[in-house]
Amino acid sequence: MDDYMQNERVVSENRDKETFSEYVGEAVFTLVAVLAFTTFVLILAGAPPIDAYYHIFKGSLGSWVKFTHVIKAWIPLTLCSCGLIYTFRIGLWNIGVEGQVVMGAIFTTFALRLGVGSPLSGIYLVFSFLAGITGGAIWALLAGFLKTKGGVHEIFAGLGLNFVAQGMVLWLIFGPWRRPGVASMSGTEIFPSELWLPYISSLRLSPIGLASAFGALILTAAMIRHTRIGLYLKAIGNNPNSAYLFGLKPGRYMLIAMICAGGFAGLAGSMQVSGVYHRLIPSISSNYGYLSLLVVMLANYNVWIAPVIAFFFACLNVGSIQLPMMLQLDSSLSGVIQGTLVLATLAVHAWRRQVRKKGRVRRS
Amino acid sequence: MSEIDLTILFASVIAAAAPILLATLGETITEKSGIINLSLDGTIMLSAMSAFVIALKTDNLFVGFVFAAVVGGLVAAVVAFFSIYLKQNQVAVGFVLTLMTRDLAYFIGSPYSRMQGPQVGPMSIPVLRDIPFLGDVLFQHNLPVYFSMVMIGVVWWYMYKTRLGLRLRSVGENPEASYARGISPNRVQMVYAVCGGLLVGLAGAAFSLCIKPGWGQPQGAEGSGWIALALVIFGGWNPVKAALGAYLFAFLQVMSIYFQGWLPSIPAQVFQVAPFPLMIFILVIVFFAQKESFVRWAEDKPVIRAIIHALYAAAPSALGRRYSEE
Numbered sequence: 001m002d003d004y005m006q007n008e009r010v011v012s013e014n015r016d017k018e019t020f021s022e023y024v025g026e027a028v029f030t031l032v033a034v035l036a037f038t039t040f041v042l043i044l045a046g047a048p049p050i051d052a053y054y055h056i057f058k059g060s061l062g063s064w065v066k067f068t069h070v071i072k073a074w075i076p077l078t079l080c081s082c083g084l085i086y087t088f089r090i091g092l093w094n095i096g097v098e099g100q101v102v103m104g105a106i107f108t109t110f111a112l113r114l115g116v117g118s119p120l121s122g123i124y125l126v127f128s129f130l131a132g133i134t135g136g137a138i139w140a141l142l143a144g145f146l147k148t149k150g151g152v153h154e155i156f157a158g159l160g161l162n163f164v165a166q167g168m169v170l171w172l173i174f175g176p177w178r179r180p181g182v183a184s185m186s187g188t189e190i191f192p193s194e195l196w197l198p199y200i201s202s203l204r205l206s207p208i209g210l211a212s213a214f215g216a217l218i219l220t221a222a223m224i225r226h227t228r229i230g231l232y233l234k235a236i237g238n239n240p241n242s243a244y245l246f247g248l249k250p251g252r253y254m255l256i257a258m259i260c261a262g263g264f265a266g267l268a269g270s271m272q273v274s275g276v277y278h279r280l281i282p283s284i285s286s287n288y289g290y291l292s293l294l295v296v297m298l299a300n301y302n303v304w305i306a307p308v309i310a311f312f313f314a315c316l317n318v319g320s321i322q323l324p325m326m327l328q329l330d331s332s333l334s335g336v337i338q339g340t341l342v343l344a345t346l347a348v349h350a351w352r353r354q355v356r357k358k359g360r361v362r363r364s
Numbered sequence: 365m366s367e368i369d370l371t372i373l374f375a376s377v378i379a380a381a382a383p384i385l386l387a388t389l390g391e392t393i394t395e396k397s398g399i400i401n402l403s404l405d406g407t408i409m410l411s412a413m414s415a416f417v418i419a420l421k422t423d424n425l426f427v428g429f430v431f432a433a434v435v436g437g438l439v440a441a442v443v444a445f446f447s448i449y450l451k452q453n454q455v456a457v458g459f460v461l462t463l464m465t466r467d468l469a470y471f472i473g474s475p476y477s478r479m480q481g482p483q484v485g486p487m488s489i490p491v492l493r494d495i496p497f498l499g500d501v502l503f504q505h506n507l508p509v510y511f512s513m514v515m516i517g518v519v520w521w522y523m524y525k526t527r528l529g530l531r532l533r534s535v536g537e538n539p540e541a542s543y544a545r546g547i548s549p550n551r552v553q554m555v556y557a558v559c560g561g562l563l564v565g566l567a568g569a570a571f572s573l574c575i576k577p578g579w580g581q582p583q584g585a586e587g588s589g590w591i592a593l594a595l596v597i598f599g600g601w602n603p604v605k606a607a608l609g610a611y612l613f614a615f616l617q618v619m620s621i622y623f624q625g626w627l628p629s630i631p632a633q634v635f636q637v638a639p640f641p642l643m644i645f646i647l648v649i650v651f652f653a654q655k656e657s658f659v660r661w662a663e664d665k666p667v668i669r670a671i672i673h674a675l676y677a678a679a680p681s682a683l684g685r686r687y688s689e690e
Contacts, residue, residue, distance in 0.1 A: 041468065041472070045471060045472050045475075095459070146644060150644075150647075151647075151648065151650075151652070152647040152651065155455070156597075156644065159590050160640035160641060163587065164640060164641055167634065167636060175631055294460060294463070297456060328475075330470050332466075332467040332468075333467075334467075335466075335468075335470075336464060336467045336471055339460050339463050339464025339467065340464060343446075343457065346450070346452050347452075350446075350450035350451060
């Protein structure tokens, strides 16, 4: 019963051979379908579609300041996506990534609170990274143990832990870590600037954050392609039963994959605290965990396509913040576009594959 | 410490359980045919929003309920279509739809948030309401609550006592054999995915038109779809057991309000997230109930053996598997 959702591979790389023009045709068709659906939704909501698209574009790539906001969203999305590459490889649905980001943020806040007033702020910053990574990894490991030892499907385990992590943040903000005087949804007390991640003052962007995202990409690509662990993850993901016969313990590698995923997610949460908000806020994860699941699916589980998709999704997220101000629309439009994009991609790709298959049967 | 009035307690459990119960029954039907509709959480939000907006615009509650059911059926049809005809992973499609339908609900519903709207009024049943205790607990509700109670029996009867129900179960257990017997698994799965979706849609309407009237962000129904999905496992894919699970869950939900009053030192956030670790805990127990070594260990412990026996759950063998009719 524990693996009733598991009997098909999550990662499917066995694409049929398709020519470049076919590929472009598919992409264009998908985009047209998404645009048609989104426009329909906008008309349904009584909004001017062209204006909405214009504001999303201008709000994300219209100026350098907006662009740096996009990069700030791109960093956690890319970090989480890197982590998810490991878990998808082995066939796990790490929905708990959202809670792992939150847990990373909680641990980081804890570490930085210790460093308030200390002259060794640099050491505390490094310590806070490690704490964040540890927090995310612990939370992932918990979901992993529930999966391997407790027989709880990782979707339910992860989801339950997400809600628990979110509850903990609220409790901390309104309880032990509340701001002196007023506890409010605006979060904990802002840290002194020595405990902020160093940033380029003209852009308010942290080079360390950017470097960690690129580092994560390179590390993940190397791990997946060139190490034994990468190979084993893939082998087990493809066929857990035969992997077992080869002496690989699926449970053990599942936990390794979870730790990797949780570590990267925790780092993303850590950056959100020390690099972006400089405090713990209730929506510290900004749903980037859930969104990164869509990123990796749309990237067809490829390490190098994921950051490109993450950039596009970050543009949509940041750009749609303009919608409530400019057109009195809800900013959740970005989620609608992103979800439709993944569904349309899956549908068009599957449909084209079936057409090709039929054509081949007819020819032979 | 406030006194508990048992009549009020049980009556509020019955009322609070209605939406989760409908969603759980719907998902049980869908999963019994072999399809997992993971999109429940988003579907409930979207249909809750649709029900409220339509009922507000037409000033007709019935139209609101019908529309919500159609929305639920449509989302389920998308999941089934992707699985049956496009051979895509049901979990992947369901998850994307969970996020997408919720955002769609927030986007389209935002102009209507915090608006006063129509709401289902109580309707006590004559004669039956005069039964002491039971009358007050069971027969002083509104129509959707009665409907949810009746559906437990209807779904059970349909699944286990009719020919069509046998076909439904056979497709979920062994689509190849069903096909050999002249049943089209594709069509059966499509039909029951949509049937289940209709009930999930009604669950959404039961939230926005009865239990948590109105629409807003957050609406208050967030997370309930996931609870329903877990309750299907808890109930071992049996509608009656799943319904008991839904009532148990509603009981805990209602009790948490009392607990909050009794234990003011524990922050409210703990009670809000308490259902989720509990859900995980129950799933762990359900898992151990299937383990042979554990069952053997419990052999001479009558209480534990009884619990294990009650929680024994076998998923439909073909659940989540893609089947190709060629």
